[in-house]
Amino acid sequence: MEQLLNQEINPLKLLFQSISDNDGLPDKITDFFPAIVYIYDADARKLKYINHKVTDLLGYSYNDVQTWDNDLMCIVHKDDLENVNKEIQKFFALQDNESYSYNARLTHKAGSWKHFRTMGTVLNRDSNGRAASILFIAQDITEEVETGNQFKRIxxxxxxxxxxxxxxxxxxxxxxxxxxxxxxxxxxxxxxxxxxxxxxxxxxxxxxxxxxxxxxxxxxxxxxxxxxxxxxxxxxxxxxxxxxxxxxxxxxxxxxxxxxxxxxxxxxxxxITEQSQLYRDLAAYKAMKQENEEFLDYGTWEFDARTENYFWSDGMYRLYGYDPETDKYKIVVNEALYQKHMDEEHFERSKSFTDAIIAEKEKPENFVSEYQIKANDGSIKRIETSGKLLYDSDGKWLKTIGTSRDITRLRLYQSSLEEKIKDLDRSNKELEEFAYVASHDMNEPLRKITTFIERLESKYKSELGADGKLYLARISASVENMRHLIDTLLEFSRTARSNQPFSQVNLNGILKEVQTDLELKIEETTTTIHGDVLPVIEAIPSQMKQLFDNLLNNSIKFRQTNLSPIISIRCLRLSRRQKEQHHLDTNNTWFKIDFSDNGIGFEPEYSDRIFQIFQRLHGKTEYPGSGIGLAICKKITDQHKGLIYATGEPDNGATFTIILPEHQ
Known part of the structure; x- marks a missing residue:
């Protein structure tokens, strides 16, 4: 395009130089040019001449040109004005027969705009050799630019x-x-x-x-x-x-x-690095899944409700006694195959179970079933299947996906465990009965010993002397200790054997009753008890009273000699996260009650040992007792499906925490 303009502008220059201004020949010739031809007066800074192509290409008449005051800059696109002004200055420096071109947009009368490539050369010079007028040819290159832009965008x-x-x-x-x-x-x-x-x-x-x-x-x-x-x-x-x-x-x-x-x-x-890594990861995952299926004796499956076609993973073939490597393409997985490996009773029960699920109006998603099969090698297996039903937007059943696992060993172990639990329950019951009978029968010889001690003291008091009296006093103390031990053993046995019914128990009332029973001991030791509002729960009232009594007695007994006991009872409702941390039923409401004191405390390593029967951390002379009280507390919380634990530090008090459910 630029070469073509170069070829045209020089002959056109000669034409204008050879013809006078009032001759009409230039119009006749320039109107044949497919471009706007115009002459710019350098001194007046205005148009001196323009051909009719300004009308053909831009829609402006000669009258319109007159309204511009012959200034073509008024139709230059506003975004190109600054650049065009700079380009115009370059024409004044051209030598004879030199030309220069630039690109700019000119505005059409209708408001649109077109791209033009304008080439110019000096037409005439003044007496000083400066450019007096400049000849321009402006060629419409809109299609060329748009095509170039299109290719550029592509x-x-x-x-x-x-x-x-x-x-x-x-x-x-x-x-x-x-x-x-x-x-x-x-x-x-x-x-x-x-x-x-x-x-x-x-x-x-x-x-x-x-x-x-x-x-x-x-x-x-x-x-x-x-x-x-x-x-x-x-x-x-x-x-x-x-x-x-x-x-x-x-x-x-x-x-x-x-x-x-x-x-x-x-x-x-x-x-394809990412895709290759993905394929490798998928292959590794598939291999790992197959290893898991083989190791854990399970398989995955899918049933398409529309085509009634089944898909089995390798694990399913192994469950039914087939080798997936050799048998996968030989057998057809369908309802007949399932029927072949199940006796009629289990097959009908399994089919009825599935039909019932599908027929339910609520459209259940998940189900679990258990059945028995006879594998291809003749072995009998118990199979547990977990499935998920998938539906379309209209509630129509599309397919079912699931897993099946061999639970034969689990059921055998469960059956064996249940027998052992029955034996253990029977043994525990016999031991409890023995402890109750033995404890009850041991009171009789103790009563006789006490009677004979009293007779010795009354009949031979003067003959016993000081040593004899001391011996009798020690025998009496031992008998009393033995009687206390037997009483607590009976109490422990009764707690274990308790069959009292559960009822709604207000723990605030229980605490008040216990404080009344311990009123004298509380006054003697100047004990202070602070308590939160406690909840109402399902419990055995007598056991709750015994639990609170043992815990308060424990705090008072193990007080520091130079401090008055202060016992704080705090209660809060467990959050879902706290229930999960303690492995508790998240659907029930659980309360945590802390009994904190400022007593002698204990070493943290003994936090479990103190709840074992007959376990003592101190001598009988210093802190008398049987070592059964906290064991009874644990037995009570166990019977209420709760928890009990303790924390403490030597000479810095202890906290006994019980966690109990609102409902049994």
């Missing part, structure tokens, strides 16, 4: 697509041994196409430097003599300029001439 889109999809295209001219790459190939190899494209000498040898040694024989550049008339699809590994190893897939087409001479190869290369 090129940008293609480059963005290559970047997004991590691929590039290339062409290998075999005769010249030259390769042409798109930007995508540069990026795959770690190069910046904008800054490095012109610096790199792209040859087959250069590319092969990026292919790992083990895969170089796969690349087409190393197989020129063996390339046939067809397409190639290759996979191999490369390393980019930064040393990162990548998996690539290369598709290429070989082009030969009529003489079967190799001309060129065109192809594309895509970075």
């Amino acid at each position: 090129d940008e889109l293609f480059n963005d697509t290559q970047d997004l999809l991590k691929f590039g295209v290339w062409e290998w001219s075999v005769a010249e041994n030259k390769i042409t790459w798109s930007n995508g190939i540069y990026r795959i190899l770690g190069y910046d196409p904008k800054s490095e494209k012109d610096k790199l000498h792209i040859t087959p040898e250069f590319y092969l430097q990026h292919v790992i040694d083990a895969d170089r024989d796969k690349v087409l550049y190393n197989r020129k003599d063996y390339l046939a008339h067809h397409e190639y699809d290759l996979h191999y590994k490369i390393h980019d300029r930064n040393g990162r190893v990548k998996d690539v897939r290369e598709k290429a087409k070989v082009i030969r001439n009529d003489k079967d001479e190799l001309l060129r190869i065109i192809g594309s290369t895509i970075d």
Whole structure:
């Protein structure tokens, strides 16, 4: 286009120089030009002449031109004005027969605008040799610019697509041994196409430097003599300029001439590193899943309700006694296969179970069933199946997916465990009965010993002397200790054997009753008790009273000699997270009650031992007792499905925590 304007502007210049201003010949000639021809008066800074193409191309009449005050700048696009003013100045510096061009947009009378390439040359000069008038030819290049922009947009889109999809295209001219790459190939190899494209000498040898040694024989550049008339699809590994190893897939087409001479190869290369890693991960996951199925004796399955087709994983074949490697493609998984491995009773029960689920109006999603099969090797197995039913938006059953596992050993172990639990319960009951009877019967000889001691004291008091009296006093103390031990044993036994009913118990009332019973001891020891409001729960009233009594007595007994006992009772409702931490039923409400004191405390290592029967941390002389009180507390909380534990530090008090449910 620019060369064409150059060829036209010089003859046109001669034409205007040879014809007077009032001659009509220029109009007749310039109107044949497919461009706006105009002369610019350099001194007046106005148009001196313009042809009729201003009307054809931009819609303006000569009258419109007069309203501009002959200033063409008024139709220059506002965004191009500054640049056009700069470009105009360059024409004043032109030498004779020199020309210069620039591009700008001119506004159409209708409001739209067009792209023009304007070329100009000095037409006349003044006496000082300065440009007096300048001849311009403005050629409409709108279509050319828009086509160029379209190709530019397509090129940008293609480059963005290559970047997004991590691929590039290339062409290998075999005769010249030259390769042409798109930007995508540069990026795959770690190069910046904008800054490095012109610096790199792209040859087959250069590319092969990026292919790992083990895969170089796969690349087409190393197989020129063996390339046939067809397409190639290759996979191999490369390393980019930064040393990162990548998996690539290369598709290429070989082009030969009529003489079967190799001309060129065109192809594309895509970075499939992520996909390859995904395939490897999927393969590893599949292998791990198959190992898990084999180790844990389970399998997964799917049933398509529309086609009535089943899918079994390898684990399902093993469950039913088949080898997945050899039998998978020999047998058909259908309802008849299930019926073959189940006796009639279990098959009908399983089928009725499934039919009932599907028929339910609520459209359940999950189910669990258990049945018995006879495997292909003749072994009998108990199978547990967990399934999920999937529906479409209209509630129509689409398919069922699930897992089945062999629970034969689990059921055998469960049956054995249940028998052992029955034996243990029977043994515990016999031991409790023995303890109760033994404790009850042991009171009789103690009463006789007490009676004979009293007779000795009354009948032979004067003859016993000081030593005799001391011995009798020690015997009496031992008998009293023995009686207390027997009483607490009976109490423990009664707690274990208790069959009292549960009822609504207000723990605030229980605490008040216990404080009343301990009123004298509380006054003697100047004990202070602070308590929160306690809840109402389902419990055995007498046992709750015994529990609170033992805990308060324990805090008073193990007080510090130089401090008055202070007992704080705090209560809070457990959150869901706290219930999960203690492995409690999250659907029930649980209360945590802390009994904290400022007593002598204990070593943290004894926090479990103190709840065992007959366990004592101190001597009887210093702190009298049987060592059964806290064991009774644990027995009571166990019977109420609760928890009890303790924390403490020597000389820094102790906290006994009980956790009880609102409902049994």
